[in-house]
Amino acid sequence: MLALTHARFQLLEVFRIPIAVIGSAFWPAASMLAFVVPFTRHDPVAATYATASMITFAVMSTNLFQYGIGVSEDRAQPWDPYVRTLPAGAAPRFTGRLLSGLVMMAIALAPVVLIAALFTEASIAPLTFLLAILVTAVISVPFILMGLAIGYWLPQKAAIVVAQVLFLPLAFGGGLMAPPGGAPKFVEVIAPYLPTGGAVRLMWATVGEYRPDLDSALSLVGWTVLFGLIALWAYRRDEGRRFG
Amino acid sequence: MIHASAERLTRRYGDTLALDEVDLEVRAGELVGLLGPNGAGKSTLVSLLTGTRRPTSGRALLCGGDPRDPASRRRLGVTPQETGLPAGLRVGEVVDFVRAHFPDPLPRNVLLDRFGLTDLIRRQTGGLSGGQKRRLAVALAFAGRPEIVFLDEPTTGLDVEARRSLWAGVREFHAEGGTVVLTSHYLEEIEALARRVVVLAQGRVLADDSVESVRGLVGMRRVSLTSDVPLPDLENLVRTELAGNRRHLYTPDADQLVRDLVAKDVTFHDLEVRPTSLEEAFLALTAGRD
Numbered sequence: 001m002l003a004l005t006h007a008r009f010q011l012l013e014v015f016r017i018p019i020a021v022i023g024s025a026f027w028p029a030a031s032m033l034a035f036v037v038p039f040t041r042h043d044p045v046a047a048t049y050a051t052a053s054m055i056t057f058a059v060m061s062t063n064l065f066q067y068g069i070g071v072s073e074d075r076a077q078p079w080d081p082y083v084r085t086l087p088a089g090a091a092p093r094f095t096g097r098l099l100s101g102l103v104m105m106a107i108a109l110a111p112v113v114l115i116a117a118l119f120t121e122a123s124i125a126p127l128t129f130l131l132a133i134l135v136t137a138v139i140s141v142p143f144i145l146m147g148l149a150i151g152y153w154l155p156q157k158a159a160i161v162v163a164q165v166l167f168l169p170l171a172f173g174g175g176l177m178a179p180p181g182g183a184p185k186f187v188e189v190i191a192p193y194l195p196t197g198g199a200v201r202l203m204w205a206t207v208g209e210y211r212p213d214l215d216s217a218l219s220l221v222g223w224t225v226l227f228g229l230i231a232l233w234a235y236r237r238d239e240g241r242r243f244g
Numbered sequence: 245m246i247h248a249s250a251e252r253l254t255r256r257y258g259d260t261l262a263l264d265e266v267d268l269e270v271r272a273g274e275l276v277g278l279l280g281p282n283g284a285g286k287s288t289l290v291s292l293l294t295g296t297r298r299p300t301s302g303r304a305l306l307c308g309g310d311p312r313d314p315a316s317r318r319r320l321g322v323t324p325q326e327t328g329l330p331a332g333l334r335v336g337e338v339v340d341f342v343r344a345h346f347p348d349p350l351p352r353n354v355l356l357d358r359f360g361l362t363d364l365i366r367r368q369t370g371g372l373s374g375g376q377k378r379r380l381a382v383a384l385a386f387a388g389r390p391e392i393v394f395l396d397e398p399t400t401g402l403d404v405e406a407r408r409s410l411w412a413g414v415r416e417f418h419a420e421g422g423t424v425v426l427t428s429h430y431l432e433e434i435e436a437l438a439r440r441v442v443v444l445a446q447g448r449v450l451a452d453d454s455v456e457s458v459r460g461l462v463g464m465r466r467v468s469l470t471s472d473v474p475l476p477d478l479e480n481l482v483r484t485e486l487a488g489n490r491r492h493l494y495t496p497d498a499d500q501l502v503r504d505l506v507a508k509d510v511t512f513h514d515l516e517v518r519p520t521s522l523e524e525a526f527l528a529l530t531a532g533r534d
Contacts, residue, residue: 002345005341009330012332012337013330017332078324078325079324079328079330080328081291082322082324084296085294085296087314087388088314088345
C-alpha cells in the first residue's frame, strides 16, 4: 500500500509538469514517424520488426533517463534524506519508483504502438501481441537496473552526461536503427553482446520469424545481473553526499 | 526513560572527521537545544540519531532501538529542510504522503489548523513564502503523533508573530510530555525554548549545560583597539587577534576588560566593542584551547 502512495506521489510530481510527460513520449513517437512510417509503409514484415526496434528503443531511453537522471536528482534534494526518517524501509520507496516507472514507460510506448497500427502495415496476432507485452516487461528489467545503477552511483551532473552519452551508442550499436541483419558490419558483430542488441533480438523473435542466438540471450542475462549488482551496491553505499 | 542516545558516536566523510566520539543522552520529556556553528556536526549527529546515516563507529539509539530500523522511527518526527519540499506538489498532498507512513497520524485538518496552513491546502509548495514553507516543514514533524521530534532551526526567518505561535506549539507538545531536540546556530532560538543546551564544535561536545551557563560561554564580546604599547596580562581574555595595528580582544566580560585597561593605564585609542557571532565565539574558544 505504501508503495502505491510513493508511486502516486512521484507521478503527481511528474504530471504537474506536463512537458516532462510529453518529452518522454516524444522521441519514440517522432522516431516512428521519421524513420519507420516512410520506409516500411508497404512491407508488413519490415514494419513489424521496425516497430519492435522502436519499442526496445523507447524502453531503453525512458528507463535510462527517468531512473538514471531521476534518481540522481532526487538524491541531490534534501527531501530524500527526510523521507528516510519516515518509518518505512527501502522497499516501498523502491517499489513505488518501479511502479511509477512502468506507468511512464507505458505512456512513452502507447504512441509507438498506435502509430504502428494506424500508419504502417505492421501486423501482429492478438496472442502474439499479449506475448510481446510480456517480453517488453521482461526486457525493461535490465534497463531499469541500468538506470538505477547510474542514478544511485553517480552525482546528478555526471548521471545526466552518462545517460546522454550512453543512449545513442546503445541504440545504434544494438542494431535498433536497422532491420534484422541489415546493420553495418561492425554493428552486427557487437550488437548481440550489448544489452540493447540482446533485448531487441528477443523482441524480433517474439513478433516475427527471427531466430535469436543463445549468445545474445545469455549476454542479456549477464548484463541484467551486472546492472543489478551495481545498483544494489550503489544503493547501499548511498547515504547522500551532504556534510554537516 | 532514555529517548535518544549516542555512545562514542563517530562519523567520518572520507578524511573529514564530522563527529568525534560523542556521548549524549536525551531523556523522555526533555527539551534539549543542540547549538553549534555550521560544520560543527549538528546535522551529522541528527542524521545518525534519526537513521539516515550509518555511524562509522559507536552506537546510536532511538526509542530503545537502532534508528536505522523503521520500527524505531514510528514515534519520531523530523522537520525536512524547507528548501527541499517537492515544489510541484500541493500542501495537502505532501501532508497526506507523510501521514500515510504512520499507524495513527493526526487528522489532516487538525494538523493544518494547528500550524495555520488550512488556507494553503491547495497551494503548490514551490509557491509558498519562506515562512509558510517553514511552518509546513515543522507541521510535517508532528504529522505522525510523535513522542520525540527533531526540529532544525524551526523559526529562523519567521516574523515575530509566527515565531511566537510556533514556539507556543512546541511548548504545548513538550508540556504534554513530548521530547524535543532543537538544533540551531542561533542562541536566541534555543534560549526561547530549551532548558538544557548541548554545544557542539568541531564534532565534539564542548558543553552540556543550562542555558544560563552556555550563554556565559558563547556570549562573547570583541573589544578592538589600537595601542602602541604591549598589553599587560588581562583577566578573562580568551583570545587576541592582530590585524595590522588593530588588536581584537575576545572576552565574555567586555566591561571588566575595559575597566582593567584603564586601571592599568594602558594607552589606547579607537575603542570599539561589539557582540560576536556564534562562529566567532566558537573560533575564539576552540583556538584558545589548542
